[in-house]
Amino acid sequence: MNKLSLKKFLIFPLIFSFTLAVCEAQSFDRPKAPRQQHHKGTIKSKTAKVKGSKSVEKAKKKQAAKDKKHDKDYKKFVRENKKHSMEIQTTKVKSRMKQNIKDANSSYKAKKKRNTAGTKMGRKKYR
16 A cells, blocks of 8 residues: 555656646747838738629629710710800800910919929929
């Protein structure tokens, strides 16, 4: 009986030392890896491209084509309407309308130049 208690007494520290060694091997107190510093603009982040079903993609393309055609038709209508409104006027009115368009364009350019001259890049351009 004395030998049995001695065996238990020796086995207990032996098992305890093995479990302690295993616990030390799985230590979570490791120093963290240093983070790499990335400069802005050097690494481009990719956006995930989400694709729908084929019917959805086809419908989107069809709608985009319709919108493009609609915009083209609208621009054509406006252009023809302006042309027609100029044709039906007398020569004096035509010359006055043309001069008004020129004045409006020049005032728009001057205003745009004034606005851009106030910005950082504009100050460099318009010294």
